[in-house]
Amino acid sequence: MTGVLVPLGPDATAELRPATREVLTLARDLGEVTVLAHTTPTEELLAELGAYGVTRVLVSDLPEPASAAAVAAQATSSAVTEAGCAVVLFTSTFTTKEIAAHTAHRLGAGLLIDVGGVHLDGGRLVGGKRAFGGTWESVCEVRTDVAVATVAPNAVIARPAEQPTTPQVLGAPAQIDVPPRLELLERSVADHSGDTRPSLAEAAIVVSGGRGTFGDFEPVEELADALGAALGTTRDCVEEGWLPAEAMVGQTGTTVAPRVYIGAGVSGAPHHIGGMAGAGTVIAVNIDDEAPLVQLADFAVIGDLSTVLADAVEALREHGG
Numbered sequence: 001m002t003g004v005l006v007p008l009g010p011d012a013t014a015e016l017r018p019a020t021r022e023v024l025t026l027a028r029d030l031g032e033v034t035v036l037a038h039t040t041p042t043e044e045l046l047a048e049l050g051a052y053g054v055t056r057v058l059v060s061d062l063p064e065p066a067s068a069a070a071v072a073a074q075a076t077s078s079a080v081t082e083a084g085c086a087v088v089l090f091t092s093t094f095t096t097k098e099i100a101a102h103t104a105h106r107l108g109a110g111l112l113i114d115v116g117g118v119h120l121d122g123g124r125l126v127g128g129k130r131a132f133g134g135t136w137e138s139v140c141e142v143r144t145d146v147a148v149a150t151v152a153p154n155a156v157i158a159r160p161a162e163q164p165t166t167p168q169v170l171g172a173p174a175q176i177d178v179p180p181r182l183e184l185l186e187r188s189v190a191d192h193s194g195d196t197r198p199s200l201a202e203a204a205i206v207v208s209g210g211r212g213t214f215g216d217f218e219p220v221e222e223l224a225d226a227l228g229a230a231l232g233t234t235r236d237c238v239e240e241g242w243l244p245a246e247a248m249v250g251q252t253g254t255t256v257a258p259r260v261y262i263g264a265g266v267s268g269a270p271h272h273i274g275g276m277a278g279a280g281t282v283i284a285v286n287i288d289d290e291a292p293l294v295q296l297a298d299f300a301v302i303g304d305l306s307t308v309l310a311d312a313v314e315a316l317r318e319h320g321g
């Protein structure tokens with residue numbers, strides 16, 4: 001049976017992130033799952049890991065700068081050897097993608113970034129992803145003995161294991177050499193404790209408003225909140241100063257792959273589509289039935305967004321969300 005290592009990463013919190021639950025769900029289908037943590041897991045975290053079928057937790061402290069990919073990757077590659085794993089599955093954040101690249105380099109392993117699904121074929125890891133702005137479906141097989149992959153958020157619906165486990169916690173001290181000249185000068189951690197919406201990159205539903213809002217995002221925000229969705233936008237709206245750059249979806253903004261993407265007053269320029277074409281179901285709201293996003297969408301509502309979105313919010317409230 002293939003051993004799969006799922007690193008929680010240096011930024012892990014005491015609670016499992018939704019994206020990590022999804023990766024554990026996929027990992028379980030590949031083989032026996034070992035988790036790598038950098039702090040001793042709490043009872044609650046251990047219970048949740050057990051619910052997802054994790055059999056072992058390796059705990060490896062990281063020296064400072066712990067957030068540096070070159071440091072975390074040494075602990076990860078050492079854990080792969082220690083646990084005898086043939087597959088390493090990460091979530092897909094900027095931090096974990098960088099650690100995955102360093103880990104693959106250290107292990108001489110093939111690397112897949114942002115895959116939407118993985119399976120084993122004759123013992124080799126195979127992953128699929130959309131390329132060229134979502135216009136091509138590509139499938140890659142890793143032919144090295146160890147395979148490293150990062151899994152795009154919302155690739156699967158997270159589901160606990162049929163047979164919960166009691167994970168064994170083992171210390172896994174690793175020999176980590178902080179590379180010379182690597183010095184942490186400053187680290188600013190964004191405070192998301194007050195956030196009421198999910199993060200744009202990992203949300204299961206994204207509601208974006210474009211220039212068609214003319215700067216009034218109230219209907220877009222109300223729909224996002226009624227759906228428990230993240231708020232997105234286009235570059236033009238960011239340049240207008242209507243929303244901050246963190247909300248921008250697209251080739252030069254955040255790439256999203258939610259289950260549902262709603263674009264209201266968004267024309268669907270190639271730069272925008274390149275960042276959301278991996279969405280499961282696309283819904284467009286636009287006054288122009290020839291807008292590219294309307295053409296690409298699975299469903300489109302032709303009409304003024306303020307009326308259409310207000311009606312949608314009312315209908316959701318009537319049906320209890």
Ligand SMILES: Cc1cc2nc3c(=O)[nH]c(=O)nc-3n(C[C@H](O)[C@H](O)[C@H](O)COP(=O)(O)OP(=O)(O)OC[C@H]3O[C@@H](n4cnc5c(N)ncnc54)[C@H](O)[C@@H]3O)c2cc1C
Pocket residue numbers: 209210211212213233234235236237248249250251252253264265266267268269270271272275285286287288291303304305306
């Ligand atoms: C190098 C480069 C990189 C870029 N990167 C990005 C990127 O990462 N992300 C990104 O988004 N853009 C990016 N852009 C900009 C991109 O090319 C488009 O200009 C932008 O996406 C268009 O934004 P929009 O859809 O909000 O506006 P528009 O194209 O102006 O579309 C507005 C839409 O609203 C509709 N509308 C108007 N009134 C209403 C109404 N009352 N109700 C409903 N619909 C209405 C209109 O019919 C229209 O379809 C980039 C551009 C360049 C040059």
